[in-house]
Amino acid sequence: MLTGNAAAAWGARVSDIDYVAAYPITPQSEIVELLSKWVASGELKAKFVEYESEHSMIAGAGAASLAGARAFTATSSQGLAYGFENLFAVSGWRAPMVMVNVSRGLGMPMTLQVDNTDVFSARDTGWLQLHAETCQEILDFIILAYRWGEDERILLPVIVNMDGFFLSFTREPVYIPSQEEVADFLPPYEPPHGIAFSPEELAYAPTIILGHSYSYFRYQMHLAALKAKEVFYEIAREFGERFGRYYGPIEKYMLDDADIAIVSMNSFTSILKGAVKRLREEGYRVGVLKINMFRPFPNEEVADALSGVEGVAVFDLNLSTGAGGIIYPELLRSIYHMESRPRVVLDFVGGLGGKELTYGEIRFMVRKVVEAMRGEAEPTPYPYLLFTEEDVQRLAADMEIAGKKWGGF
Amino acid sequence: MYRFRFHGRGGQGIKTASRIFGTAAFLEGFNAQDFPMYGPERRGAPVAAYVRISREPIVSRGYINNPDVVIVGDETLLFDPIADPLRGFGGGVLFVNTPSTPRIELDGHVVTLDITGLALEYIGRTSAISAGVGAVASKIAGFTKSNTLDAVAMELEEIGVPGELIDKNLKLAEVSYDSVPSFDLESLPSIERSDFVDMGVVQVRLDDGYIGVATIANLGNTAIRKTGNWRILKPIIDMDKCTGCKICFAYCPDVSIYMGDDGKAHINYDYCKGCLICSSVCPFKAITMVREVKTL
Numbered sequence A: 001m002l003t004g005n006a007a008a009a010w011g012a013r014v015s016d017i018d019y020v021a022a023y024p025i026t027p028q029s030e031i032v033e034l035l036s037k038w039v040a041s042g043e044l045k046a047k048f049v050e051y052e053s054e055h056s057m058i059a060g061a062g063a064a065s066l067a068g069a070r071a072f073t074a075t076s077s078q079g080l081a082y083g084f085e086n087l088f089a090v091s092g093w094r095a096p097m098v099m100v101n102v103s104r105g106l107g108m109p110m111t112l113q114v115d116n117t118d119v120f121s122a123r124d125t126g127w128l129q130l131h132a133e134t135c136q137e138i139l140d141f142i143i144l145a146y147r148w149g150e151d152e153r154i155l156l157p158v159i160v161n162m163d164g165f166f167l168s169f170t171r172e173p174v175y176i177p178s179q180e181e182v183a184d185f186l187p188p189y190e191p192p193h194g195i196a197f198s199p200e201e202l203a204y205a206p207t208i209i210l211g212h213s214y215s216y217f218r219y220q221m222h223l224a225a226l227k228a229k230e231v232f233y234e235i236a237r238e239f240g241e242r243f244g245r246y247y248g249p250i251e252k253y254m255l256d257d258a259d260i261a262i263v264s265m266n267s268f269t270s271i272l273k274g275a276v277k278r279l280r281e282e283g284y285r286v287g288v289l290k291i292n293m294f295r296p297f298p299n300e301e302v303a304d305a306l307s308g309v310e311g312v313a314v315f316d317l318n319l320s321t322g323a324g325g326i327i328y329p330e331l332l333r334s335i336y337h338m339e340s341r342p343r344v345v346l347d348f349v350g351g352l353g354g355k356e357l358t359y360g361e362i363r364f365m366v367r368k369v370v371e372a373m374r375g376e377a378e379p380t381p382y383p384y385l386l387f388t389e390e391d392v393q394r395l396a397a398d399m400e401i402a403g404k405k406w407g408g409f
Numbered sequence B: 001m002y003r004f005r006f007h008g009r010g011g012q013g014i015k016t017a018s019r020i021f022g023t024a025a026f027l028e029g030f031n032a033q034d035f036p037m038y039g040p041e042r043r044g045a046p047v048a049a050y051v052r053i054s055r056e057p058i059v060s061r062g063y064i065n066n067p068d069v070v071i072v073g074d075e076t077l078l079f080d081p082i083a084d085p086l087r088g089f090g091g092g093v094l095f096v097n098t099p100s101t102p103r104i105e106l107d108g109h110v111v112t113l114d115i116t117g118l119a120l121e122y123i124g125r126t127s128a129i130s131a132g133v134g135a136v137a138s139k140i141a142g143f144t145k146s147n148t149l150d151a152v153a154m155e156l157e158e159i160g161v162p163g164e165l166i167d168k169n170l171k172l173a174e175v176s177y178d179s180v181p182s183f184d185l186e187s188l189p190s191i192e193r194s195d196f197v198d199m200g201v202v203q204v205r206l207d208d209g210y211i212g213v214a215t216i217a218n219l220g221n222t223a224i225r226k227t228g229n230w231r232i233l234k235p236i237i238d239m240d241k242c243t244g245c246k247i248c249f250a251y252c253p254d255v256s257i258y259m260g261d262d263g264k265a266h267i268n269y270d271y272c273k274g275c276l277i278c279s280s281v282c283p284f285k286a287i288t289m290v291r292e293v294k295t296l
Helices: A004-014 A029-041 A054-066 A077-082 A084-092 A135-149 A179-185 A211-243 A268-281 A299-305 A327-335 A359-373 A389-402 B014-027 B115-122 B130-140 B145-158 B163-179 B247-251 B277-281
Strands: A019-022 A047-050 A071-075 A098-103 A128-131 A158-163 A250-253 A260-264 A286-291 A293-295 A311-316 A344-349 B002-009 B031-037 B046-054 B069-072 B093-097 B109-113 B233-237 B257-259 B265-267 B287-291
Touching (some): A004 A029, A004 A135, A004 A158, A019 A054, A029 A047, A054 A071, A077 A084, A084 A211, A135 A158, A135 A211, A250 A268, A268 A359, A286 A299, A327 A344, B014 B130, B069 B130, B130 B163, B247 B277
Parallel strands (some): A019 A071, A071 A098, A260 A286, A311 A344
Antiparallel strands (some): B002 B046, B031 B046, B233 B287, B257 B265
């Protein structure tokens, strides 16, 4: 029985990391606390450095990676934001470190609970992204992430995301492979090239370059990220053969004969899967498409998975204010060029700040899609907020305590 | 799948109790998933933890609305509107840590045990109830005593409790385990109901900026919430011994001690949380702590 945080620490440990850059933040701290305990006891032979901020922490871990160390760090929400500019630096250095993000909303208003807007804000930074639904996936994705990012065809850093509380503090049975088993799959980090490993001598310094060079180098990162999907299949197949757990860029759940798909990422997918079984008993032919890999975005896989589907409900546990959910436009890009794409694609924002996702809200998503499919409701590019009668009552109670003259809905 | 929901106050060990139960279930061969929920970590604030156990893989996560078993670690939470431990309860088993008999009418089984009293007896601390609460849940589920005690030892070791104290906790766990009945979970009527509740979906409209920004307009709003019901031990001042030296008045972290017209210290029990600081700093040993039992 391991929490998501403990699974992350174990994932780093069995990956034989050399360097841990640490700075605490709820709900992530347990990860670096465990690593620090193991470094102190000698169970993990790595250098543990506590930084004065996430800004330096990410730069330090990236530098360690450049120097030939297998580097690990972890953060969340405000910490990710504080270190944000160095995300671009590390990916530009092509330093294949791994960072776990424990997803949490950014204040204000302040919360300790989940809102994936934090990790999605890092989508354009050049980091690859894997998102976990279960504690087992966290551990496995970290091992995969090192093998993946360190592949000489890619050389990019990887974020492994888990939801705060719903995974970080949730315990589940997790299989921990031995360090020897992992070592066979994940050889020591010795890239033959990259900034610090050039066959020629280097006089490297950050330099300001003109557009043609900038375009070239930036596009190299894009091509490497695209290549990463193909490489992921190779390494995930080998991982599956060794460990018996097979992963792809997406996962299909009861989708093969479905008319309606709910698209989801991260831990709330478990809630949606449970609801789908019940919805089928009620006569809705519905399945779940889970996206594991957010960068590179698995366009072809998403299009293929939705090829037989008429209606799609995108569940977005995030909000780009003024537009809508963040998965929604990513998905539309994937399916636009399909010959027979789903006729209806609607966006639903829910679970923000760890708000409960009830069965009624999930059924609401499916019903809205069905209404639009039948022409009973206008399709809209704007999201529906999943918010219940009970939420209204609880909000009203908070408003009263806060002394706000709120008239309700 | 069986759904257990734990309620308690920050610092009581309710999260640990839920993990003891989760580990015991795992040792019994169940798939288990435990999940604590709390806001900013604060002693005394309501805490809940959710444990799902199943012979099948668990395809669910998060909150539990319709629990089969509710475990209440603190009797004062039973009717607390924020904690609301009876929410969604229907026909299963309710356990309350209390020396008295709760006056409630509900469908289902009510089990009580004074774990706090046992914790005082075996460990000497009112806050160390996690082993007892975990063991009670484990017994209600019909788990074996050996798996229960193994789970207690594993979880307390995990959080760094020293060996000698683990032994005392094992004694508390064993006595608690032996003091409550076990149930055939499959026969509980709540099992037929499910996590699948429908509370409707409403449309949120744009309010003006004053309303739509997370601010608190109500000055002095903490007066609304009397925090004195967190108290397990109540300080009593012996007025014959009190000299009015004001040391307790200065040390009280909740400003719950005031100086009366008689020149002596008095306690505002609406807000006193029973932290024991006044009792420990009084140079005249004028403040004694007595076990307080709330009538339910």
